[in-house]
Amino acid sequence: MSDNRIMVDIRGAEKDFGIVMALKGVDLTVNEGEVVLIIGPSGSGKSTLLRSINRLEALTGGQIFVDGDPLVGPDADIRKIREETGMVFQDFNLFPHKTALENISLAPMKVKKISIEESEARARKLLERVGLGDRGDSYPGQLSGGQKQRVAIARALAMEPKVMLFDEPTSALDPEMVKEVLDVMLDLVKEGMTMMVVSHEMGFARAAADRVVFMDEGEIVEIGPPEEIFENAREERTRKFLKHIL
Amino acid sequence: MASLEQQRGPRIEVTDGALLPTRGDGYIIDSWRLTIAFAILALITLIFIAKDPYDQIFRVVIKGAPLTFGVTAGAILGSIVLGLFTGLGQIARGRALNLVAGVYVELIRGIPLLVQLIFIYFALGKFFRLDGFPAAVIALSICYGAYMGEIFRAGIQAIPRGQMEAALALGMTRRQAMRLIILPQTMKIILPAIGNEFIAMLKDSSLVSVIALRDILRRGREHVSRTFLSLETYAVVALVYLVFTLVLSKLVAMMEDRMNKNER
Ligand SMILES: Nc1ncnc2c1ncn2[C@@H]1O[C@H](COP(=O)(O)OP(=O)(O)OP(=O)(O)O)[C@@H](O)[C@H]1O
Ligand SMILES: [Mg+2]
Numbered sequence: 001m002s003d004n005r006i007m008v009d010i011r012g013a014e015k016d017f018g019i020v021m022a023l024k025g026v027d028l029t030v031n032e033g034e035v036v037l038i039i040g041p042s043g044s045g046k047s048t049l050l051r052s053i054n055r056l057e058a059l060t061g062g063q064i065f066v067d068g069d070p071l072v073g074p075d076a077d078i079r080k081i082r083e084e085t086g087m088v089f090q091d092f093n094l095f096p097h098k099t100a101l102e103n104i105s106l107a108p109m110k111v112k113k114i115s116i117e118e119s120e121a122r123a124r125k126l127l128e129r130v131g132l133g134d135r136g137d138s139y140p141g142q143l144s145g146g147q148k149q150r151v152a153i154a155r156a157l158a159m160e161p162k163v164m165l166f167d168e169p170t171s172a173l174d175p176e177m178v179k180e181v182l183d184v185m186l187d188l189v190k191e192g193m194t195m196m197v198v199s200h201e202m203g204f205a206r207a208a209a210d211r212v213v214f215m216d217e218g219e220i221v222e223i224g225p226p227e228e229i230f231e232n233a234r235e236e237r238t239r240k241f242l243k244h245i246l
Numbered sequence: 247m248a249s250l251e252q253q254r255g256p257r258i259e260v261t262d263g264a265l266l267p268t269r270g271d272g273y274i275i276d277s278w279r280l281t282i283a284f285a286i287l288a289l290i291t292l293i294f295i296a297k298d299p300y301d302q303i304f305r306v307v308i309k310g311a312p313l314t315f316g317v318t319a320g321a322i323l324g325s326i327v328l329g330l331f332t333g334l335g336q337i338a339r340g341r342a343l344n345l346v347a348g349v350y351v352e353l354i355r356g357i358p359l360l361v362q363l364i365f366i367y368f369a370l371g372k373f374f375r376l377d378g379f380p381a382a383v384i385a386l387s388i389c390y391g392a393y394m395g396e397i398f399r400a401g402i403q404a405i406p407r408g409q410m411e412a413a414l415a416l417g418m419t420r421r422q423a424m425r426l427i428i429l430p431q432t433m434k435i436i437l438p439a440i441g442n443e444f445i446a447m448l449k450d451s452s453l454v455s456v457i458a459l460r461d462i463l464r465r466g467r468e469h470v471s472r473t474f475l476s477l478e479t480y481a482v483v484a485l486v487y488l489v490f491t492l493v494l495s496k497l498v499a500m501m502e503d504r505m506n507k508n509e510r
Contacts, residue, residue, distance in 0.1 A: 107416035
């Protein structure tokens, strides 16, 4: 949005799982500060696309650049890319043997080699920011789903990423906890974070998304601003899917 | 986590992805207390009330305790290290490592410990002079390392995939993720199983008496050959092992409780 610096540049991404082709040549660019929402039926490759960006899944074809750095090839520095991309999972994946504070301060300490004091001070600030200033000493097992997901977001933010990837961050939550997580995400949007979000939260899409990507069977079927996709999609497949979920 | 019924051994409860061993507690009389009370009372009765020949037997037999403990402690350390590397080797991404670790496990599990012990002692002895003590520790470590390897492998694989993925996504190396995230959680869930191996090692350390190591059992056998008091002697030997084993199992249980208290 701002000066059109491309943060994520996906070129002809392919992922062949053997039995299924999860990505069949996906092209997508995400600019700095942009919020892209990815929707599509189950099995359409949304998670695979997101997980390819930090190479939790290795592409079988194509290339991805994160802020100019290649993901594949001899010049690829996967750890740098992982440091620069924060990921939030559907089922949180908090470390159950660490407190909320330790969950957040661990990676800065071990990966960025920041001192304990400094990384804990930062973790405390992040906990404040996600509204959990008083829960730093709690273990994940003592937190509600919504609280866990907010800690998970804070954990990802602690690495000061350039891009945040969210894979269905509210799908595992009880309905009354969805809002507290979406509110934290909306704050991030306001601060100008570049975000790719797999989600079917239409409210969030309308409030925050710059573009909506509709995927089906490993391909991007249609891309456009939320109003356009939701109200008058060009493709029949998109309209059919939206009728299902709206 | 209060338990409803008394149960032997650890129970496994699932709380969002983490396995928590919990122990039925809260009764004044439990099977452990009953058994150790019996064992200690029986020993005291024999040694201090019946006295002859039991006090003499006890004094002879207990001299073997340091050796029994030494062999057991050495084997515990050795087998944990071997088991950890075996478990990691089995799940590593190199095929050669998988094979080496896998063959080691298959091989060792197919040969009786007694045979291994005698073989290692005499086979190694052909090439370089190995004292009984290191031979015993090595043999027990190699044997139990294979079983521990299986426990480590299963424990590591029981940790949800998302844990490794979250750690990698934060920029950790595989090695960091293993050390900081996966193994600490693994240790917690395998402690009851490892604890059982510790106890088995303490008991199986009695096999080292066949390679001329003067542990508790060996001292007992020597005493029998001098005095022909077989029933009396082996009764004391059995009671001494029983007390040690019960104490060790309590120590393991206390470790488990401590680990669980550190969380939640
Ligand atoms: N590890 C894997 N091995 C084999 N096939 C896989 C694997 N992961 C995903 N797939 C397949 O790839 C396809 C895309 O899966 P993906 O998880 O990306 O879909 P999705 O759009 O995220 O679906 P959902 O909405 O259910 O999360 C599916 O057909 C899925 O079965
Ligand atoms: Mg998915």
